[in-house]
Amino acid sequence: MNLLPLPLAVFVVDASGAIASWNKACEKLAGHTAADIRRRRLEELIEFDDAREPPLTIAARSELDSSGYLRCADGRRLPVRVTIAPQSLDPEQAGTYSVIVIPRAGLVPPRYALIQDLPTADLIEGLPCVFYVIDQSGHLLLWNHQLEEALEMTSEELPTTNVQYFFEEKDRAEIVQKILDAFDKGSSSHEAEMIGKLGKRTTLLFHCARTNLGDLPCIFGTGLDITARKQTEQGLLIRERAIYSSVNAIVITCCQDGEHPIEYVNPAFEQMTGYTLAEIKGRDPHFMRIEGCDTIEHQRIHDALQNKQSVRSILRNARKNGEVFWNDLRIDPVINADGHVTHFVGVINDITEARHYERRLHHLAHHDPLTGLANRTLLQDQLKFAIDFAVRNDALGALAFLDLDNFKHINDNFGHDAGDVVLREIAHRLRASVRENDTVARVGGDEFVLVINNQAGDEQLADLIERIRLRVSAPINVAGREIVAGTSIGVSRFPHDGDTVDRVMRAADAAMYHAKSLGKNNCQFYSMELNQVVHQHLLLEASLSRAIGNHEMVLGYQPKVDLRTGKVVGAEALVRWHHPINGVVAPDQFIPVAEESGLIVPLGEWVILEACGALKALEALGIEDFVISVNLSARQLRQRQFASQLARTLAHAGVNPRNLELEVTESQLMDHPEEAMEALAELKALGVRLSIDDFGTGYSSLSYLQKFPVDFIKIDRSFLGDVAEHGHTVIARAIIALGHNLQMKVIAEGVETREQLAFLREHDCDQMQGYYFSPALSQASLEELLCRDARLPG
Numbered sequence: 001m002n003l004l005p006l007p008l009a010v011f012v013v014d015a016s017g018a019i020a021s022w023n024k025a026c027e028k029l030a031g032h033t034a035a036d037i038r039r040r041r042l043e044e045l046i047e048f049d050d051a052r053e054p055p056l057t058i059a060a061r062s063e064l065d066s067s068g069y070l071r072c073a074d075g076r077r078l079p080v081r082v083t084i085a086p087q088s089l090d091p092e093q094a095g096t097y098s099v100i101v102i103p104r105a106g107l108v109p110p111r112y113a114l115i116q117d118l119p120t121a122d123l124i125e126g127l128p129c130v131f132y133v134i135d136q137s138g139h140l141l142l143w144n145h146q147l148e149e150a151l152e153m154t155s156e157e158l159p160t161t162n163v164q165y166f167f168e169e170k171d172r173a174e175i176v177q178k179i180l181d182a183f184d185k186g187s188s189s190h191e192a193e194m195i196g197k198l199g200k201r202t203t204l205l206f207h208c209a210r211t212n213l214g215d216l217p218c219i220f221g222t223g224l225d226i227t228a229r230k231q232t233e234q235g236l237l238i239r240e241r242a243i244y245s246s247v248n249a250i251v252i253t254c255c256q257d258g259e260h261p262i263e264y265v266n267p268a269f270e271q272m273t274g275y276t277l278a279e280i281k282g283r284d285p286h287f288m289r290i291e292g293c294d295t296i297e298h299q300r301i302h303d304a305l306q307n308k309q310s311v312r313s314i315l316r317n318a319r320k321n322g323e324v325f326w327n328d329l330r331i332d333p334v335i336n337a338d339g340h341v342t343h344f345v346g347v348i349n350d351i352t353e354a355r356h357y358e359r360r361l362h363h364l365a366h367h368d369p370l371t372g373l374a375n376r377t378l379l380q381d382q383l384k385f386a387i388d389f390a391v392r393n394d395a396l397g398a399l400a401f402l403d404l405d406n407f408k409h410i411n412d413n414f415g416h417d418a419g420d421v422v423l424r425e426i427a428h429r430l431r432a433s434v435r436e437n438d439t440v441a442r443v444g445g446d447e448f449v450l451v452i453n454n455q456a457g458d459e460q461l462a463d464l465i466e467r468i469r470l471r472v473s474a475p476i477n478v479a480g481r482e483i484v485a486g487t488s489i490g491v492s493r494f495p496h497d498g499d500t501v502d503r504v505m506r507a508a509d510a511a512m513y514h515a516k517s518l519g520k521n522n523c524q525f526y527s528m529e530l531n532q533v534v535h536q537h538l539l540l541e542a543s544l545s546r547a548i549g550n551h552e553m554v555l556g557y558q559p560k561v562d563l564r565t566g567k568v569v570g571a572e573a574l575v576r577w578h579h580p581i582n583g584v585v586a587p588d589q590f591i592p593v594a595e596e597s598g599l600i601v602p603l604g605e606w607v608i609l610e611a612c613g614a615l616k617a618l619e620a621l622g623i624e625d626f627v628i629s630v631n632l633s634a635r636q637l638r639q640r641q642f643a644s645q646l647a648r649t650l651a652h653a654g655v656n657p658r659n660l661e662l663e664v665t666e667s668q669l670m671d672h673p674e675e676a677m678e679a680l681a682e683l684k685a686l687g688v689r690l691s692i693d694d695f696g697t698g699y700s701s702l703s704y705l706q707k708f709p710v711d712f713i714k715i716d717r718s719f720l721g722d723v724a725e726h727g728h729t730v731i732a733r734a735i736i737a738l739g740h741n742l743q744m745k746v747i748a749e750g751v752e753t754r755e756q757l758a759f760l761r762e763h764d765c766d767q768m769q770g771y772y773f774s775p776a777l778s779q780a781s782l783e784e785l786l787c788r789d790a791r792l793p794g
């Protein structure tokens with residue numbers, strides 16, 4: 001067997017102890033040649049200290065650490081330690097054993113004694129690094145192929161280039177200095193980046209030492225490729241910098257026997273929490289938690305850390321100054337090469353401001369800015385919650401709708417600031433009237449809603465509502481003035497009157513309208529009968545929306561008569577609904593439903609079109625100076641494009657605007673006088689006539705009245721009453737005088753008796769309409785009346 005030269009004396013014996021091989025180191029140590037020693041027995045060569053008869057088997061010796069004397073060829077007895085080991089790890093294949101002979105202390109051969117046996121060229125080529133020998137001129141004398149590869153040069157090119165040119169210009173002076181240092185001081189080390197002929201860059205850690213080749217002083221050395229390590233280091237440096245500079249707080253904890261002591265925190269953490277690294281190093285980040293706060297989140301984090309998993313959590317902690325802050329925290333485990341979690345990295349984003357902003361937004365989205373009460377959105381949520389609670393717990397809850405009876409009047413007379421004070425005071429009184437877990441909401445200008453939970457019974461509930469009504473109706477002091485805001489209240493109970501938000505709200509709404517219709521400032525509870533009314537209302541709304549398209553609407557025309565000449569000078573168009581099942585439905589029944597649902601807009605458009613058609617028909621009969629008036633709803637008047645659309649309709653129908661009159665009620669105008677003034681001015685500019693209907697029933701402001709561009713005021717029929725009684729006519733007389741003083745004409749409506757007519761003539765009223773002369777007529781009857789020039793008798 002041909003053994004490689006080894007610095008140790010090792011030989012092989014078979015199981016019987018006969019020597020099978022003998023290496024060079026053995027030869028050197030013992031002086032026996034391989035040929036001499038072959039087949040000799042172990043005991044002949046080594047005198048064991050524990051020698052016995054019969055000698056121990058080789059297998060038995062392999063279990064022991066033995067010592068003894070090596071019998072050398074020159075007769076010396078060299079003290080040695082002997083280690084015997086089977087050559088195969090498989091016990092079944094025991095056969096040959098290696099015997100390692102190590103001279104005892106003081107007799108170990110010098111370190112380099114065997115160096116001449118080494119295959120130097122192979123060794124240099126096999127080095128895992130660059131090898132070089134450089135002379136004093138800086139030229140290579142010797143090198144390995146690793147250097148050729150790093151420099152991308154051939155062995156012909158290398159010796160002709162001074163080594164400093166293997167580096168970038170900026171590094172060359174240092175390289176030269178390091179070489180000189182090695183010559184001067186015996187050795188030197190440095191890191192440098194070597195540049196290949198084709199641009200390849202290799203970072204090397206050079207170690208070189210001075211030596212002589214023959215008489216030639218030179219240095220030789222190695223260069224270990226540390227490019228990858230450098231890149232790793234650079235990457236780590238960048239990452240470290242990123243952690244250091246991160247605006248997010250970063251905390252690194254160790255993972256030690258279930259403990260998580262802080263190892264590092266970045267400056268952002270220090271700034272966010274107020275704690276420095278020095279203060280908290282070694283502590284568990286738990287110390288920042290607030291006792292009893294976000295316990296579920298803390299438990300989640302604890303569980304994740306126990307299971308060595310990532311976790312994300314939003315929770316509150318305390319800064320050093322005690323301030324609470326919201327953390328958006330993400331924790332990830334750091335796993336080492338063995339797959340063990342050694343650390344956790346926590347990244348904290350301070351979301352305190354965002355949280356507060358979110359809360360503010362949430363509050364704004366769910367509350368009324370003027371009173372701070374819940375708005376409709378929050379009300380619906382709370383009501384749903386309350387209904388579900390009542391259903392589950394067999395409890396009684398109530399919903400109360402409150403509508404202030406004269407809020408418009410308050411605004412108009414005392415100003416909007418006073419109106420706001422009133423609303424805030426009422427909000428305060430309502431809040432103070434119910435329990436903490438009840439809801440008080442403002443859902444419209446002057447509409448409030450209460451969700452009252454857990455009432456003992458109807459009687460107690462009724463008492464509570466009455467107390468609330470009285471409290472709201474008590475005078476409110478605004479800047480030294482006493483203002484009284486009466487309220488109509490509608491109440492529904494749940495789950496008795498409904499078990500959904502929609503049903504309970506509709507029921508309370510219906511009850512509230514009922515309260516209003518009963519004369520205001522009272523409270524009504526929802527009942528089944530009321531339900532019937534609401535149901536009818538809904539049915540009416542549904543069929544009304546189909547009525548126009550189904551040609552169920554018809555216009556009647558009530559003649560208007562000039563009181564001086566007795567001539568019929570105009571007519572008021574009054575809509576009638578010919579319901580296919582219910583017969584004729586009076587406007588009093590369906591106009592309010594149309595107003596509420598918005599259907600009044602298409603209905604009003606139809607009325608105008610129809611009236612234009614009638615005017616054209618009269619024109620065709622040669623009746624050209626006739627005026628038809630139509631009633632305008634508040635919604636129509638408020639429509640932005642109403643005037644321009646009317647202009648288009650008139651132009652399209654070919655009707656002269658002065659033949660059309662628009663009747664607007666006094667209260668419509670006075671509710672929002674400024675807006676009304678604008679709308680009337682636009683209409684007046686078209687050339688149509690304007691009149692104020694039901695005059696005397698509202699609160700007119702004289703200053704506005706004289707500015708409205710109207711042609712007629714219409715005395716409400718309630719002021720004619722019994723003209724025989726002097727007191728009844730005072731207002732009618734005053735209205736006639738007022739109208740004339742304001743350069744307006746005056747028409748009296750609802751004239752039914754000869755006495756009324758006489759009164760009107762006596763007081764110089766301009767026109768009349770009423771059953772005394774004629775009820776509303778069909779278009780054909782009106783045409784017939786006009787063609788025969790029927791007149792009011794003198």
Ligand SMILES: Nc1nc2c(ncn2[C@@H]2O[C@H](COP(=O)(O)O[C@H]3[C@@H](O)[C@H](n4cnc5c(=O)[nH]c(N)nc54)O[C@@H]3COP(=O)(O)O)[C@@H](O)[C@H]2O)c(=O)[nH]1
Nearest residue numbers: 574575587588591607631632633693749750751752770771
């Ligand atoms: N927005 C619209 N409103 C309309 C329209 N058509 C009618 N209406 C309004 O409905 C209310 C009720 O109207 P109606 O039942 O037609 O009653 C009118 C007359 O029939 C009635 N009248 C006429 N003369 C007399 C009378 O001598 N005595 C008496 N008791 N009633 C009489 O008065 C009503 C007309 O009132 P007014 O409009 O105030 O002039 C009513 O408010 C109508 O305005 C429509 O198309 N659009």
